[in-house]
Amino acid sequence: MFSPTLPSMPSLSPSLQARLSTPLKIGTVEVKSRVLQSPLSGVTDLVFRRLVRRYAPDSMMYTEMVNATGLHYVKQLPKLMEIDPHERPISIQLFDCRPDFLAEAAQRAVEEGADTVDINMGCPVNKITKNGGGSSLLRQPEIAEEIVRSVVQAVKVPVTVKTRIGWSDQEINAVEFAQRMQDAGAQMLTLHGRTRAQGYNGSARWEWIARVKAALTIPVIANGDIFSVDAAVRCLEMTGADGVMCSRGTLGYPFLVGEVDHFLKTGELRQSPTPIARLECARDHLQMLWAYKGDRGIRQARKHMTWYAKGFMGAADLRGKLALVETLDQGVELLDRAIAQLAQSGWQVEDASEPQLVEV
Numbered sequence: 001m002f003s004p005t006l007p008s009m010p011s012l013s014p015s016l017q018a019r020l021s022t023p024l025k026i027g028t029v030e031v032k033s034r035v036l037q038s039p040l041s042g043v044t045d046l047v048f049r050r051l052v053r054r055y056a057p058d059s060m061m062y063t064e065m066v067n068a069t070g071l072h073y074v075k076q077l078p079k080l081m082e083i084d085p086h087e088r089p090i091s092i093q094l095f096d097c098r099p100d101f102l103a104e105a106a107q108r109a110v111e112e113g114a115d116t117v118d119i120n121m122g123c124p125v126n127k128i129t130k131n132g133g134g135s136s137l138l139r140q141p142e143i144a145e146e147i148v149r150s151v152v153q154a155v156k157v158p159v160t161v162k163t164r165i166g167w168s169d170q171e172i173n174a175v176e177f178a179q180r181m182q183d184a185g186a187q188m189l190t191l192h193g194r195t196r197a198q199g200y201n202g203s204a205r206w207e208w209i210a211r212v213k214a215a216l217t218i219p220v221i222a223n224g225d226i227f228s229v230d231a232a233v234r235c236l237e238m239t240g241a242d243g244v245m246c247s248r249g250t251l252g253y254p255f256l257v258g259e260v261d262h263f264l265k266t267g268e269l270r271q272s273p274t275p276i277a278r279l280e281c282a283r284d285h286l287q288m289l290w291a292y293k294g295d296r297g298i299r300q301a302r303k304h305m306t307w308y309a310k311g312f313m314g315a316a317d318l319r320g321k322l323a324l325v326e327t328l329d330q331g332v333e334l335l336d337r338a339i340a341q342l343a344q345s346g347w348q349v350e351d352a353s354e355p356q357l358v359e360v
């Protein structure tokens with residue numbers, strides 16, 4: 001007899017459900033969901049956020065990070081900062097090390113309609129840290145504090161910070177750093193449970209998120225390794241955090257934030273999309289990117305489409321073709337053909353990570 005092995009079933013304790021049943025309060029802003037879509041450079045543009053919001057209408061979304069110095073010198077609004085007037089709640093994320101430029105950029109963000117302004121103090125990329133931005137601020141807490149004070153003074157909307165637990169294993173300063181951000185006026189802190197030295201490797205250390213949550217009075221959002229509903233629930237239980245932020249788990253899977261939100265609100269698992277539904281979403285994504293960005297959108301869509309094409313026989317071959325797509329028509333044709341084949345043959349799993357048939 002055969003039966004599918006499924007990912008472990010999350011369970012929602014009454015105490016967790018009660019703790020998360022009220023809106024998330026970020027200063028004066030109330031959010032009806034405890035699940036947030038993280039800022040992802042090269043990913044969370046207006047189109048991606050629109051797709052995530054289809055399944056998670058109440059969730060907070062973030063733009064990709066915007067360079068405040070760039071904004072100071074180039075007056076034209078970058079596409080990165082464009083937001084849809086209907087997308088609420090939305091945070092514009094900024095990075096830099098100059099308090100004055102960040103204050104100015106925050107004012108621009110508010111003019112564009114940002115409900116909150118988030119300061120990136122976690123980016124590990126050399127190009128950013130060598131200029132004093134991102135996670136290098138963990139080593140310059142006085143500057144980080146000055147930044148928050150300056151931005152808080154410049155805008156009326158809540159100012160939030162997203163950071164990591166420290167620079168390296170030898171320099172973990174999450175609790176002191178978070179306290180400083182709160183004292184400087186930050187209204188929420190999102191903590192990615194890795195050090196800068198870890199990059200995106202190893203596991204996120206949720207125990208540090210628990211320590212920071214215990215030390216602060218402002219909301220703390222847990223981030224790192226939230227790839228499933230089950231992980232989100234375990235993380236919320238373990239850390240006591242006020243919410244979770246999904247990141248890499250949403251690549252090629254804009255359904256995740258909505259799945260977690262639905263479970264936290266109802267205790268019920270939303271049906272996961274079939275490979276056909278995922279490819280249909282990939283096709284929408286491609287068409288929307290083309291409409292928004294033209295040919296540049298097609299080049300950007302390649303990586304997204306390869307992320308969607310997973311979990312069925314022939315997926316690897318399809319990914320290879322999608323990675324080379326040059327035009328909208330080519331992409332749509334490939335996806336249409338794959339969808340038709342899947343519909344005709346019934347889909348069979350391919351990857352080991354997908355549900356497998358096991359003998360019991």
Ligand SMILES: Cc1cc2nc3c(=O)[nH]c(=O)nc-3n(C[C@H](O)[C@H](O)[C@H](O)COP(=O)(O)O)c2cc1C
Nearest residue numbers: 038039040041064065120162192224225226247248
């Ligand atoms: C492709 C990519 C782009 C990212 N861009 C940003 C960004 O613009 N701003 C930011 O604060 N974090 C950014 N991050 C970090 C994520 O928001 C998140 O903190 C990190 O991926 C940890 O969560 P995860 O383990 O669930 O992926 C990025 C991560 C990736 C993989």
